[in-house]
Amino acid sequence: EDQVTQSPEALRLQEGESSSLNCSYTVSGLRGLFWYRQDPGKGPEFLFTLYSAGEEKEKERLKATLTKKESFLHITAPKPEDSATYLCAVQERSGGSNYKLTFGKGTLLTVNP
Amino acid sequence: SAVISQKPSRDICQRGTSLTIQCQVDSQVTMMFWYRQQPGQSLTLIATANQGSEATYESGFVIDKFPISRPNLTFSTLTVSNMSPEDSSIYLCSVEVSYEQYFGPGTRLTVT
Structure with a gap:
């Protein structure tokens, strides 16, 4: 069974x-x-x-990387507005539910000024 | 991307009643999904809804409890039937566009 x-x-x-x-x-x-960002009371953004090992993507202060077993979300010089819960989810290639996302429980990030 | 709206945004319901949640997307999409986010838990897929066919339910979820309609390519409803306090959760609609999944704002349901 998938596990995140x-x-x-x-x-x-x-x-x-x-x-x-x-x-x-x-x-x-x-x-x-x-990778998603979720603010309190809102849906995941x-x-x-990421699709294959070695792939990297960046957006502002965030950079996501992928290996065969894990992914990292790097946050460079965070600001208080980056405070949120960050969710990771995987999608399996085959099976009855091809589009199903299996989520982790998230990391609650707090950035203090 | 996709812009998704849900109604209602929140509701407080009595035990034993039913609530229908609406999901509207700003573009035509093939796949729509309904997720549940219980307090302190991760998101869990309830079912996948394709237009013109019956929804496909994940293990632990049944059609009698969570009937879904998908009348067209921009709209879907999820009904939570015969509610109990254990159904108190956030219910989220999601769509896939070009291999990316986008979520609505969610419906926060409290059952008393």
Whole structure:
């Protein structure tokens, strides 16, 4: 069965203090790995999809990388507005539910000014 | 991308009643999905809804409890039937566009 584990569960940073969030996964065939940002009371906001090991994508202060077993979301010089829960999800290549996303529990990021 | 709206945004319902949640997308999409996010838990897929066919339910979810309609390529409804306090959750509609999945704002349901 697919499993997605995110660490740490919570991370508190000072403004400007760079760090990384981890998402490890086990899936028989990866179709895609997704990163989302979720603010309190809102739906997940799409950030990135990664499809193959070695792939990297960037958006402002965020950079996502992918290996065969895990993905990292690097946050460079974060600002207080980057505070949110970051969710990782995997999509398996084959099976009855080709489009199903299996989510981790998320990392709650707090950036203090 | 896609812009998704949901109605209602939140509701408080009595045990034993039913609530229908609407999902509207600003473009035609083949696949629509319904997820549940229970307090402190990760998102879980309830079912996949294709236009013109019956919804496909994930293990642990049944049509009698969560009937879904998909009358056209921009709209879907999810009904939570015979509600109990355990159904208190955020219900989210999602669509896939060019291999990317986008989510609506969610419907926060509280069952008393």
